[in-house]
Amino acid sequence: MSRRGLLGAALAAALAGSAAGQSLGGVPGIRSTAQGGPVPLPPGQAPPKSWVDPDTHHRVIRLTDIPGSASFYFNDNSITPDGKEMVFTAPGSVGVIELGTWKVRTLLRGAVRPIVVGRRTPTLYYTRGGGREGGPAGLYAINIDTGEDRRLADLPRRGSVSSINADETLAGGTLTAGEGSEYGAGRRPGAGPGTEPADKPRMMDERLKERLPMELFVIDLASGLRRTILRSTDWLNHLQFSPTDPALLLYCHEGTWWKVDRIWTIRTDGTHNTLVHRRTMGLEAVGHEFWSQDGKTIWYDDRFPWGVDFFTVGYNVATGERVWYHVDTRAWSIHYNLSYDNSLFCGDGGALGPVEWASTENQWIYLFRPERLDDHETLGENLIHPGVLHPERLVNLLHHNYYLEPNVFFTPDGRYVIFRSNLFGPTYLFAVEVARAGP
Amino acid sequence: MRPNPRLVLALLLLPLAALAQSRPALDPVTGRGPEPTTPPVVKNPPRSWIDPDTGHRVIRISDEPDTESLYFNDNSISPDGKEMIVTTAEGGVDVVDLATWANRRLVPGRVRVIMVGHKTNRVFYLKAEGGKSALYATGLDTGRTEKLAELAGRGGISAINADETLAAGTEVLDPDDAPRRFPTGNGKGYQAEDKHEMMDRRLAAHLLNEIYTIDLRTGERKSLIRNRDWLNHLQFSPTDPGLLMYCHEGPWWKVDRIWTIRTDGTGNTLVQPRTMEMEASGHEFWSHDGKTIWYDHQTPWGTVFWVSGYNVATGERISYHIERSEWSIHFNQSDDQKLFCGDGSDNPPAPWADAANRWIYLFLPDDQINGAPWRSMHWDYGHPVVRAGLFHSEKLVHLVRHNYLLEPNPFFTPDRKYVIFRSDMFGDTYAFAVEVAKAGPAGP
Numbered sequence: 001m002s003r004r005g006l007l008g009a010a011l012a013a014a015l016a017g018s019a020a021g022q023s024l025g026g027v028p029g030i031r032s033t034a035q036g037g038p039v040p041l042p043p044g045q046a047p048p049k050s051w052v053d054p055d056t057h058h059r060v061i062r063l064t065d066i067p068g069s070a071s072f073y074f075n076d077n078s079i080t081p082d083g084k085e086m087v088f089t090a091p092g093s094v095g096v097i098e099l100g101t102w103k104v105r106t107l108l109r110g111a112v113r114p115i116v117v118g119r120r121t122p123t124l125y126y127t128r129g130g131g132r133e134g135g136p137a138g139l140y141a142i143n144i145d146t147g148e149d150r151r152l153a154d155l156p157r158r159g160s161v162s163s164i165n166a167d168e169t170l171a172g173g174t175l176t177a178g179e180g181s182e183y184g185a186g187r188r189p190g191a192g193p194g195t196e197p198a199d200k201p202r203m204m205d206e207r208l209k210e211r212l213p214m215e216l217f218v219i220d221l222a223s224g225l226r227r228t229i230l231r232s233t234d235w236l237n238h239l240q241f242s243p244t245d246p247a248l249l250l251y252c253h254e255g256t257w258w259k260v261d262r263i264w265t266i267r268t269d270g271t272h273n274t275l276v277h278r279r280t281m282g283l284e285a286v287g288h289e290f291w292s293q294d295g296k297t298i299w300y301d302d303r304f305p306w307g308v309d310f311f312t313v314g315y316n317v318a319t320g321e322r323v324w325y326h327v328d329t330r331a332w333s334i335h336y337n338l339s340y341d342n343s344l345f346c347g348d349g350g351a352l353g354p355v356e357w358a359s360t361e362n363q364w365i366y367l368f369r370p371e372r373l374d375d376h377e378t379l380g381e382n383l384i385h386p387g388v389l390h391p392e393r394l395v396n397l398l399h400h401n402y403y404l405e406p407n408v409f410f411t412p413d414g415r416y417v418i419f420r421s422n423l424f425g426p427t428y429l430f431a432v433e434v435a436r437a438g439p
Numbered sequence: 440m441r442p443n444p445r446l447v448l449a450l451l452l453l454p455l456a457a458l459a460q461s462r463p464a465l466d467p468v469t470g471r472g473p474e475p476t477t478p479p480v481v482k483n484p485p486r487s488w489i490d491p492d493t494g495h496r497v498i499r500i501s502d503e504p505d506t507e508s509l510y511f512n513d514n515s516i517s518p519d520g521k522e523m524i525v526t527t528a529e530g531g532v533d534v535v536d537l538a539t540w541a542n543r544r545l546v547p548g549r550v551r552v553i554m555v556g557h558k559t560n561r562v563f564y565l566k567a568e569g570g571k572s573a574l575y576a577t578g579l580d581t582g583r584t585e586k587l588a589e590l591a592g593r594g595g596i597s598a599i600n601a602d603e604t605l606a607a608g609t610e611v612l613d614p615d616d617a618p619r620r621f622p623t624g625n626g627k628g629y630q631a632e633d634k635h636e637m638m639d640r641r642l643a644a645h646l647l648n649e650i651y652t653i654d655l656r657t658g659e660r661k662s663l664i665r666n667r668d669w670l671n672h673l674q675f676s677p678t679d680p681g682l683l684m685y686c687h688e689g690p691w692w693k694v695d696r697i698w699t700i701r702t703d704g705t706g707n708t709l710v711q712p713r714t715m716e717m718e719a720s721g722h723e724f725w726s727h728d729g730k731t732i733w734y735d736h737q738t739p740w741g742t743v744f745w746v747s748g749y750n751v752a753t754g755e756r757i758s759y760h761i762e763r764s765e766w767s768i769h770f771n772q773s774d775d776q777k778l779f780c781g782d783g784s785d786n787p788p789a790p791w792a793d794a795a796n797r798w799i800y801l802f803l804p805d806d807q808i809n810g811a812p813w814r815s816m817h818w819d820y821g822h823p824v825v826r827a828g829l830f831h832s833e834k835l836v837h838l839v840r841h842n843y844l845l846e847p848n849p850f851f852t853p854d855r856k857y858v859i860f861r862s863d864m865f866g867d868t869y870a871f872a873v874e875v876a877k878a879g880p881a882g883p
Contacts, residue, residue, distance in 0.1 A: 259818055261821070278822075279820055279824060280824055280825055281758070281824050281825045281826075281827050282818070282820070282824045282825065282826045282827050283808065283827050284827070305808070305827035307808060307809075308760045308827065308829055309743060309760055324715065326742055373716070373717060373739055375716040375717060376690070376692065376693070377692075377693050378692045378693065378713070378716045378717055379692070379693055379694055379695060379713065380695075380713045380714075380716075383713065383714065383715055383716045384714055384715040384716065385716055386716055386717055386718075386738070386739035386742065388742065
């Protein structure tokens with residue numbers, strides 16, 4: 001019997017012994033794997049507000065009633081520094097949810113592009129304007145408590161801002177010089193808002209080949225003055241300031257992952273431009289990097305090589321130490337994240353289609369318990385520390401269309417994993433309890 | 440604190456126990472599976488059958504009980520590809536005809552076989568003579584025996600070079616050599632159950648030892664390396680008479696294991712530098728053309744498995760990923776480099792293995808990773824990288840009844856029609872050949 005088969009049999013056997021599936025059978029759209037798996041929601045039926053997943057025994061809560069509402073990208077901070085509120089997007093507006101009570105209110109209306117919530121103050125940074133609205137697009141900040149809204153700076157032509165530093169004194173962004181064709185110029189529409197285009201790999205490849213001249217810049221939020229810190233014909237993207245060091249910026253060389261040296265750090269004075277991961281294997285690919293909340297470690301997915309074997313790798317920015325947690329292909333996830341106390345990881349799974357090595361085995365929200373493997377006097381110096389991520393399934397996403405990426409992250413108290421999903425058709429955001437609701 | 444490698448493996452296995460229900464109960468302290476037992480003795484076991492689980496024909500190719508094929512990387516096949524040697528219960532040498540499987544006695548009495556030459560149809564072996572040992576060769580076709588050298592001291596000989604002009608051996612030079620004694624099992628080819636502890640003890644002793652060569656034309660002995668690493672597993676290149684592979688023996692993560700050196704003492708080279716704690720390499724062997732050294736490579740030990748290759752001329756590397764359930768104690772490669780084989784495993788001896796590993800395996804290497812055409816394997820990484828690939832496996836023999844403390848040690852016949860291995864599936868040990876081509880569909 002194959003390993004996949006064994007896994008399925010083990011789960012089926014574990015579930016066959018309990019009546020959990022039957023007792024929870026009353027929730028529309030929710031059905032255990034033993035009973036044949038989730039069923040599509042009947043037309044006209046409102047999706048459930050909350051249920052205990054019959055396969056995992058973890059409680060799942062739908063956080064909004066607004067079709068098309070979604071949580072942020074997995075590494076863009078959406079939670080206020082006091083840990084009490086979370087910002088989300090909805091069609092034509094931006095809202096705030098009180099964590100724990102799940103009370104929802106509207107913060108902003110209109111076509112805005114949220115960046116991140118500040119690390120020091122309860123502020124949502126966002127951009128709006130430009131394009132057909134005329135005039136330069138602007139960088140704005142709105143106080144989540146008071147609603148005070150300010151325009152901080154004009155954005156440069158063909159430029160964008162995508163990160164705010166730890167003490168909220170700098171914004172980081174990129175611009176493309178010249179007239180070269182930008183990524184997505186010829187994009188075919190995806191299945192819906194927030195979904196990945198089916199021909200994303202081809203588009204990425206074409207943009208990478210352009211080698212358009214780009215600038216990495218910072219904007220001083222007090223003066224609005226812009227300063228270029230790096231010029232490059234690499235495709236600069238995914239800026240993420242350290243959550244603790246205001247002068248340290250993580251960014252990437254975008255493109256097909258095995259064709260780029262992806263993950264870099266640079267100081268905001270333009271010095272110490274540093275490659276985080278030097279590849280040693282053909283078709284080795286790293287990406288979906290993110291900061292630990294303490295700012296000590298950059299974590300990322302290392303496909304070693306692409307489609308064959310997988311590690312979640314941590315790089316200590318102060319010491320250069322590395323840890324490689326091995327992840328079983330059957331629990332591999334598009335994005336991983338880490339709890340604020342660094343004790344648990346989560347993952348959003350994957351599916352065949354967007355991910356060629358994934359299968360229905362991967363269609364879950366996961367919790368991962370990291371285990372560092374003991375070292376028994378290995379010969380050598382500056383060695384990678386190996387480990388394993390042990391998966392626990394949190395939510396069955398058999399009916400989720402993975403062209404929408406669930407984008408997991410923990411709440412600061414470690415009690416919930418937040419994600420977005422279209423498992424009931426329209427996209428909503430959800431929280432799943434890290435603790436089990438029952439046996 | 441004295442490390443306990445079994446404990447870390449027991450920890451490794453805990454999460455797997457939840458995934459795979461077929462795993463046997465493991466000892467919670469050591470992580471070991473049930474004690475292996477040798478199957479009951481079958482008198483006059485069958486000569487040939489089709490494995491009902493694989494559809495491949497298996498042939499018993501040795502006539503007498505406890506005749507064994509050689510260790511996986513010691514050449515046992517004549518350069519003309521027509522014959523193979525096996526060792527007998529008495530400790531002598533029999534010859535097996537690879538076309539008819541007929542057995543005949545070549546060397547009677549007790550000798551210690553080294554290997555069959557790469558140039559002439561001769562078997563090289565050591566024979567004890569009045570408290571010392573001497574190096575002999577006997578022609579497979581002629582039956583003619585020559586004495587090639589008498590050995591001084593306590594050294595042995597374990598490899599003969601490609602043009603059969605040099606022999607190489609190791610010798611412990613420290614007077615107190617108690618820790619070097621290294622019994623293996625019951626003397627019938629079984630590994631000792633406390634092998635790991637013995638290995639640790641011998642490594643920690645850091646005995647002064649050397650690798651030396653003996654010129655088979657002049658009898659001159661020359662010291663090649665002398666140090667306190669544990670020098671072992673000498674394997675000359677099958678094509679380059681001046682190139683020797685050897686290892687630093689010991690628990691694989693505690694040593695930089697695989698090395699090459701030229702017979703003039705130059706070019707001492709570590710084959711696989713380590714980047715990860717508990718990264719382990721071992722069970723190295725030469726490709727038939729002498730271009731590549733292949734080895735079992737674990738990153739880290741017991742968790743992620745590769746068969747890695749190192750081109751001795753160019754330094755180029757390739758690593759084939761292998762599933763845990765297909766991991767084998769030894770791997771080997773066909774003479775045309777197109778196929779690999781493996782002898783499977785169980786726990787013990789490998790704490791990460793289980794009943795799912797009890798097979799003789801055939802592997803088709805795939806360095807295009809399922810043939811995805813849009814990938815450029817030759818993208819410029821700015822520096823040399825390891826080429827990646829994976830193995831597609833086919834099961835050849837289900838070793839349901841086999842004590843895995845006897846390692847099957849697989850190798851291909853030169854025409855790669857058969858994989859040769861040894862097994863105690865009939866109680867006594869015999870050599871077997873399994874057909875690489877399927878005889879028919881697998882049974883129910």
